[in-house]
Amino acid sequence: MIMLRVLRRKLHAIDYYSARRERSLWTRLRDAALPVTLLATLPIVALMNLVLQRPIAGEMHHGTIWRDLDHAHTAIFDDFADERPSHLPRSTESPAPDERGISAGQFRLYARHAERGWPLTTSRVDLPIDGEVELYRERGRTRWRMLDDENGARRAIIAALSEKRAPQDLVQAHQVESHVTVYPLRWLGNAMIWWALLYLGAAIALVCLHFAVTRIQRRVALRARRLRRSGRCPNCAYDLRGLEFSDRCPECGDLSW
Ligand SMILES: [Zn+2]
Numbered sequence: 001m002i003m004l005r006v007l008r009r010k011l012h013a014i015d016y017y018s019a020r021r022e023r024s025l026w027t028r029l030r031d032a033a034l035p036v037t038l039l040a041t042l043p044i045v046a047l048m049n050l051v052l053q054r055p056i057a058g059e060m061h062h063g064t065i066w067r068d069l070d071h072a073h074t075a076i077f078d079d080f081a082d083e084r085p086s087h088l089p090r091s092t093e094s095p096a097p098d099e100r101g102i103s104a105g106q107f108r109l110y111a112r113h114a115e116r117g118w119p120l121t122t123s124r125v126d127l128p129i130d131g132e133v134e135l136y137r138e139r140g141r142t143r144w145r146m147l148d149d150e151n152g153a154r155r156a157i158i159a160a161l162s163e164k165r166a167p168q169d170l171v172q173a174h175q176v177e178s179h180v181t182v183y184p185l186r187w188l189g190n191a192m193i194w195w196a197l198l199y200l201g202a203a204i205a206l207v208c209l210h211f212a213v214t215r216i217q218r219r220v221a222l223r224a225r226r227l228r229r230s231g232r233c234p235n236c237a238y239d240l241r242g243l244e245f246s247d248r249c250p251e252c253g254d255l256s257w
Contacts, residue, residue, distance in 0.1 A: 026210045030203060037198035041191045044198075048190070049122045058111035061167050063160070065135070065153045068101035073156035075107065080165050105135035107144060107157060111173035119193055120186040126179040129170060133157070 063077040076083075109131030115121040132141040133153050147154035160166050173179075224234035231241040238251035248255060 026206060030206055033199060033202040033206065037202055038195050040198055041194045044194050045117070045122065045187055045190045049117045049187075052118045053114045053116050053125070056113040056115060058113060058169050058173070059167070060108050060110045060131075061170060062106065062108045063157075064106055065104045065133070065156055066101055067104040067152070071152070073104065073152035075153070075156035075160040077160065077166050077170075079167055080160075083165060104137070105133060105153060107131060107133040107153070109144060109157070109170060111169040113169075113173075117186065117190060120190050121183065122186050122190055123180055123182045126173045126181070128177060129161075129173050 061077055061079065063075055063080075066074045066076065068074070109129050111129055112127040114125040114127060116123045116125065128145070131144045133144045133147060134141045135153055144154060144157065149155075161171060164171050227234045227237055232238060233240055233249040233251060233254060235249060235254035236252040238249055240249060243250065
């Protein structure tokens with residue numbers, strides 16, 4: 001009985017010390033999570049900027065292509081119809097021959113944009129202008145970028161864009177290549193948000209893990225204590241009754257007492 005009491009006190013001491021050590025391990029892990037999650041933020045923000053692209057379809061803009069008596073083309077966007085040069089026909093009926101020229105076709109263009117990043121938009125991509133041109137003499141629609149560089153309709157549209165006789169979003173969009181605008185402050189903002197999220201996630205995961213580990217340890221300790229009390233090896237449950245004087249279990253070699 002005395003031995004058992006000593007043993008129990010010893011076990012208690014072991015429990016106490018291991019618990020102390022465990023607690024400091026978990027706090028150390030939580031402390032380490034702070035710089036580790038900070039290091040992970042920038043690659044994650046960069047990855048989000050790379051992977052998460054939300055397209056924003058630009059507004060479709062319509063217009064008419066006019067051909068005057070000298071066969072020179074002029075592209076007029078509907079929004080800018082009032083600024084139509086006086087030498088062009090007044091009528092927008094198509095095709096509407098006029099003493100000053102003819103409407104040669106219609107076109108529609110739109111500027112496409114995309115936003116990147118999460119949760120804040122870290123960059124904006126202006127994609128090349130896209131659209132179609134329908135020239136009456138050619139029948140059917142043609143992608144405007146497939147038109148020959150020397151094509152009068154294409155040159156007229158490009159002239160309208162470069163002379164800013166076109167809606168603002170089309171003027172701003174690059175005609176051939178994508179253009180990326182980066183927002184450095186929002187990168188910083190996203191890094192802070194991701195750091196907070198990651199650290200919170202890590203802290204919750206550590207608390208859950210700590211809880212699970214403690215439960216398992218307690219169950220193992222309880223089982224060992226129960227086995228010891230019934231005179232069995234706490235490791236392999238081998239019956240140690242009558243073997244009180246050997247310090248090791250003959251079955252598994254574990255320290256039996
Ligand atoms: Zn054993």
